[in-house]
Amino acid sequence: MTRPAGRGGAAIDWSEIRRRMADAERALEEQFVPAPGQRRAILEARARALAAGAPAEPGASIEVLEFTLANERYAIESSWVSEVVPLRELTPLPGTPAFVLGIIHLRGEVISVLDLKKFFELPDRGLSDLDKAIVLDDGAMQFAILADAIVGVRRLLLDDVQPPLPTLTDVRADYLLGITRQSEVVLDGRKLLADPAIVVADETGG
Numbered sequence: 001m002t003r004p005a006g007r008g009g010a011a012i013d014w015s016e017i018r019r020r021m022a023d024a025e026r027a028l029e030e031q032f033v034p035a036p037g038q039r040r041a042i043l044e045a046r047a048r049a050l051a052a053g054a055p056a057e058p059g060a061s062i063e064v065l066e067f068t069l070a071n072e073r074y075a076i077e078s079s080w081v082s083e084v085v086p087l088r089e090l091t092p093l094p095g096t097p098a099f100v101l102g103i104i105h106l107r108g109e110v111i112s113v114l115d116l117k118k119f120f121e122l123p124d125r126g127l128s129d130l131d132k133a134i135v136l137d138d139g140a141m142q143f144a145i146l147a148d149a150i151v152g153v154r155r156l157l158l159d160d161v162q163p164p165l166p167t168l169t170d171v172r173a174d175y176l177l178g179i180t181r182q183s184e185v186v187l188d189g190r191k192l193l194a195d196p197a198i199v200v201a202d203e204t205g206g
Helices: 014-032 036-049 171-175 189-194
Strands: 061-069 072-077 081-086 100-106 109-114 132-137 142-147 149-157 176-180 185-187
Touching: 061 132, 061 142, 132 149, 132 189, 171 176, 171 189
Parallel strands: 072 185, 109 142
Antiparallel strands: 061 072, 061 149, 081 132, 100 109, 132 142, 176 185
16 A cells, blocks of 8 residues: 655655654643642642632632533643643443543553543533543542643633532532633632542552
């Protein structure tokens, strides 16, 4: 089989082009990751500043990672995020809740992967790729949540985050910092990582 020729008659190596594009995408996604030496200080400071009922100082802001999920915009503070990786070689775990899609192996570590749409009991709507894994870590707990796409990283003014409405009774209300004026859902990484309902025992025998 003859491959299409590039300029000058040289064959185009499409597999190499796809590999380079994937490497470039991954490098772009990982640029937001906090330096290891800064993460613990950030976590402690944020936990104090965002404690329930603690008023934000005027002009105070946080850095968030924005992503899309089922045609909705979500954000989570980047200090809870250790990295973003393409979802590859997912191994299903039998006998686990429906929101646990399986596990991935990342540099020798076994990490469970959660589908927030199922965890939040959201109805399926729109096309969904779910091909990005956002790895969350607080030093004691670690797991990944799925996203359709990574939007980017930005500073978010805490004054722009409104508390969830009392009428919001779906399961998401327990895991939100709030909702922005642009209807972006801001997740509370501390509550997600501290919830025992999310803990999945490693039953792989590995």
